[in-house]
Amino acid sequence: xxxxxxxxxxxxxxxxxxxxxxxxxxxxxxxxxxxxxxxxxxxxxxxxxxxxxxxxxxxxxxxxxxxxxxxxxxxxxxxxxxxxxxxxxxxxxxxxxxxxxxxxxxxxxxxx
Amino acid sequence: xxxxxxxxxxxxxxxxxxxxxxxxxxxxxxxxxxxxxxxxxxxxxxxxxxxxxxxxxxxxxxxxxxxxxxxxxxxxxxxxxxxxxxxxxxxxxxxxxxxxxxxxxxxxxxxxxxxxxxxxxxxxxxxxxxxxxxxxx
Amino acid sequence: xxxxxxxxxxxxxxxxxxxxxxxxxxxxxxxxxxxxxxxxxxxxxxxxxxxxxxxxxxxxxxxxxxxxxxxxxxxxxxxxxxxxxxxxxxxxxxxxxxxxxxxxxxxxxxxxxxxxxxxxxxxxxx
Numbered sequence: 001x002x003x004x005x006x007x008x009x010x011x012x013x014x015x016x017x018x019x020x021x022x023x024x025x026x027x028x029x030x031x032x033x034x035x036x037x038x039x040x041x042x043x044x045x046x047x048x049x050x051x052x053x054x055x056x057x058x059x060x061x062x063x064x065x066x067x068x069x070x071x072x073x074x075x076x077x078x079x080x081x082x083x084x085x086x087x088x089x090x091x092x093x094x095x096x097x098x099x100x101x102x103x104x105x106x107x108x109x110x111x112x
Numbered sequence: 113x114x115x116x117x118x119x120x121x122x123x124x125x126x127x128x129x130x131x132x133x134x135x136x137x138x139x140x141x142x143x144x145x146x147x148x149x150x151x152x153x154x155x156x157x158x159x160x161x162x163x164x165x166x167x168x169x170x171x172x173x174x175x176x177x178x179x180x181x182x183x184x185x186x187x188x189x190x191x192x193x194x195x196x197x198x199x200x201x202x203x204x205x206x207x208x209x210x211x212x213x214x215x216x217x218x219x220x221x222x223x224x225x226x227x228x229x230x231x232x233x234x235x236x237x238x239x240x241x242x243x244x245x246x247x248x249x
Numbered sequence: 250x251x252x253x254x255x256x257x258x259x260x261x262x263x264x265x266x267x268x269x270x271x272x273x274x275x276x277x278x279x280x281x282x283x284x285x286x287x288x289x290x291x292x293x294x295x296x297x298x299x300x301x302x303x304x305x306x307x308x309x310x311x312x313x314x315x316x317x318x319x320x321x322x323x324x325x326x327x328x329x330x331x332x333x334x335x336x337x338x339x340x341x342x343x344x345x346x347x348x349x350x351x352x353x354x355x356x357x358x359x360x361x362x363x364x365x366x367x368x369x370x371x372x373x374x375x
Binding site: 003006008021024028029031032034035037106111112 | 255257291293318359360362366367369371372373374
């Protein structure tokens, strides 16, 4: 018998190079995923500064391998001069309409 | 296609101090463009978003006169969202927390904004498909 | 409808608001009928410390009459039937011992968060 899958939308706005709780948020995303939930990490504002493939550490790649969907606000990427060729493969640029879609579908959403 | 769904948002930040204001407005705009209604509860500093005494200004450093600079004012953003909601035929409700308005003297508000209390936010949350709280720092 | 209020930001405008505005909001939500509980994380775990004392603020001739009484606010929330929990690892990192805390604050490990979130219709982070 199938169960209802819980969906989480973790909206991350904080600079990964300036906040220690970014690591905590990644750990939470992984833990929720390990618990069987569908988890999306949506990066906005300065959180997109961690999306370059050449950036260290590569927390986002690890999350994607664990099954967390990692999306990034296209506007925020462009605003910060992060070109499509630079972005880590784990990260999918998208627009805020995608975020609205996740909210409208009932994902439990928190903003950090 | 429009439907009767709404999303509720709680904002906390005063304008002109951080990135969250612009992102929140972009999100509400995207909600309305998706044909979904938006209910906004402005808490604490966010009640200043609706203040009609905000004035645009010229910018000598940019070399631009008043009209050219076209400096944004959040109360105009709120009115623009209300207009968009009307065009889309979906609900738009902006409620300022009344006690927050009082303590900040932010009582000259955009016509699209009304005074309320946390009970209004709870009602919004119950009547919306989902609710997003955007906290301040 | 059960709501989990996650509070992480601490001592932000608490002196001029004479309270923590998210704890205050939580009490207002409960008064409006919401089943709202509180999880303290990050430096907000300090809100569970019984010995907090913010009295004595004076600016010129102005003196504060009602300083914030955060520990009492938490106790009042617990007394009203709310569940108030704090992340144990965050307390440990800050050297706060369990004996220093307001009575009946639950201590939860970070690993229990996924299970905790599943108990609530809404999880709102402040």
